[in-house]
Structures are given as C-alpha cells and as structure tokens.
Amino acid sequence: MPLTAQFVRNLQRFRLVTFDVTDTLLRLKEPTKQYAETAEQCGITGINKAQLERCFRQQFKLMSRTHQNFGRCTPDMSWQSWWLQVVINTFTCMDASLSKAKLQTVAEQLLVIFRTSACWTHIEGATDFVQHVREAGKCVGIISNFDPSLHQVLSAMGFNDKFDFILNSYDAGVMKPDPAIFQLALQGLNIAPDQALHIGNQLDMDYTGARNSGWSSLLVQPKQPAPASAPEPGDPARHTYASLAEMLLALETQAIAW
Template identity: 45%
Template sequence: MSLTSQFVANLKRFRLVTFDVTDTLLRLEDPLFRYHRTAEEFGVTGVDRRRAGWNHVDGAQELVQCVRDAGKCVGIISNFDPSLPKVLDSMDFAGKFDFILTSYEAGVMKPHPAIFEIPLERLQITADQALHIGNKPDLDYEGARNCGWSGLLVNGGTGGHHHSFATLSHLLEALNTQQIQW
C-alpha cells in the first residue's frame, strides 16, 4: 500500500512510533505458548521461541513499512526477554526497527514510565512527538499516555474509545482515510 496524504498528516507530529510485539505484531501459537509458560514455571531456560511458534498478525509488516516510508523512527517497546531481536529477525522483521527496547534491558516493565522515557532520552525528543501502538489498555495505551505519549490500541476494538481498533488492518485503513484526533 502506498502512503496517502492522510496517513502522512496523521503521523506528522510524531518523530517516533513504537510497537508492542506480542499480539500486536506477532502472535505466539497457543500450544507453544503454554509449553513455554510451563517450562519457565519449572525453571527451564533457553527454550527457543523463534520462528517455529510465531505468526505475523495480519497487517503488521505493511503498517511497519508504511511508518518507515513516512520517515519516522520506528521502534519496539516490549515486556520481553533478550531473545526478542532473534525472534524478530526470524520473522522477517530484520532491519525494520531503529531500536528494540525490552523490559529486560530497561530493568522495568510496561507500564513503568522509565521504559517510555528511555527512547525519548536516547533520541532527544519530547513525549508529544512519540506514539506507541499496542494491544493492552493498561500496559500500552495508559502506560504511554501517562508519560505524555500518544497511544493507539489494536485489541479487537474493545477499548471503548476512538483510539481503539479491531485489527492492524483497520488501523492502517483509518490512518489512510480518516483524521485521527490525538
């Protein structure tokens, strides 16, 4: 999909757009997810969570590419462990992100303010120039908004407000055709 003037206008104020990963860009297959969770509960570490158990969420690659094509810095902020870069690379996201910040690296988990402040400090931008897209109202949307960022939810449209979208494809369509009120 090519960029529309509306897409560019909607993202004009932002220099940084970040994404959550799990259930926003990638979805872990349910049986494999249960296996990993059980293994971790029993102290088993080093379980390979790369490509075998992950699927792209529909519209993920297209939305990330459109944001990049709009000239924005694109990053990841995720409550994930240090294996995330390998997972993203194995899922054909190599080179698509300017940075990947995990809760492991940050030392705190979303919605803690520090995980949203670190990218601002590194990029020397202000919170009003940042947008975070995720699927958890409390961790992603409220976490970002409480730090002065803008936020969008992709959670089946159950957020109850105009910043909530059913799917990434619906979000991309809205960015391309509607004026988003921040």
C-alpha cells in the first residue's frame, strides 16, 4: 500500500526510527507452558504451572537485580550461563528435590528453543509498520534490553533483513533507559538526537528513556480511561496507542505534535 502524505509529513523530521522488540514487535508464546513441556520431556512430571509462573517471575527479577543486564555486569558470567541459572533456580524454587542433572538438561534445551520461532509470535501490524518506515527512506534500527541472541531471534522471525542495525543491551554494556544506549545508537550515523524517534512498549524504558536522551518517542500500551481534558504537552498519553496498528493509522491520518 502506498505511503500517505500525512505519514511522510509526520516522519519528515526524523532520519532514524528505532524499535524495541519484546511486546513491541514480537511476543513470547506462553513461556511457562514451554518450560513445563520441556521439563516433562526430560522426565520432570507433576508440574504446577501457576507455581512455576510465580517462581519464574521471582527468579527472573532476582537474577536481573543481582546480575544485571543478563550477567554482563558480573565477572565471568556469560549471558548463556545467566539464562541457565534462571531456569535452574525457577524449577528449584518450585521443588528443591529435583535432580540437578535433569535441570541442567532442561535449561540447555530451553536456551536453544527460546531462540527459535517456536516460542515467538509477531505482534499484529509489526511487519507492515517496519516496512512503512523503511519505504519512507528512514534508517531503521533496534534498541532492546536483550542478550546477543537477539539477532538469532529476529532472523528466525523473518526480520533479519529489515533493520540497518540491531543494538542489544548486553553488547552495548548498558540498558535502557540509560541515555548511553541511545547515544550509542547514533554513533557513526551523523544523526542528531532530535532527528531520532524510538517506539516501544514501556513508559520508563522506552518513552521516557528516549525523551530524556533528546529523542522523540511513541508508546504502545493499553490506554487508561480518557481524561476529561486534552493531554498537556509532555503527557505521555498524547503519544500512547493501544496497538501498533492504531499507531500506524494515526501516523497515516493525523498530524502528530512531537
């Protein structure tokens, strides 16, 4: 479908448009179910999925706090060993008597599976949105708090040739919302911060992080009830859309006040 004149005008000021990945372009397909199924294939039965879900969330938060950025900030810890430990800790939290050998096998299998299309699905409208931005002649990139397997995941999901660069937090050595990761994305491009737009799904990491770095930003997030009056300048609500499809439609049909 040809680009609308309004879409071109809305993006005219930008030379670079970047996207977050998880829950912006791609979504995990029932990760806890995948954990349980893989464990059962390795001989671990009787799994309480609700308890597994609670343990995963607890252990993921704990590992993220004690070994930040997928282990990047911990000497001698690789991102692979970080994820292996998350899996082992999750199942141990659920049942401390489980065989360590079996848990190691489960963790190693999950490390592979979660880098394939078996565990991911496209967000509706993501492919069209990225293609529209490319057709508008923009440099298109990824800025994501993710480990280095991000390239593999994007390739598995058919996004391997859609981006001019892919920047993950592990390789960058810094995570959103730190301005350093947004600055790093501009290096070598000769693009000023006010010529860059970031699109993501987290208010602090994506929307505020980009704006605090001198960028413009748009937020994909379920909206709260509409306020009685129009959003004030600086209010994220004026740049928040319930879906990528809704955001794309607005860019195609409405003048956006950046």
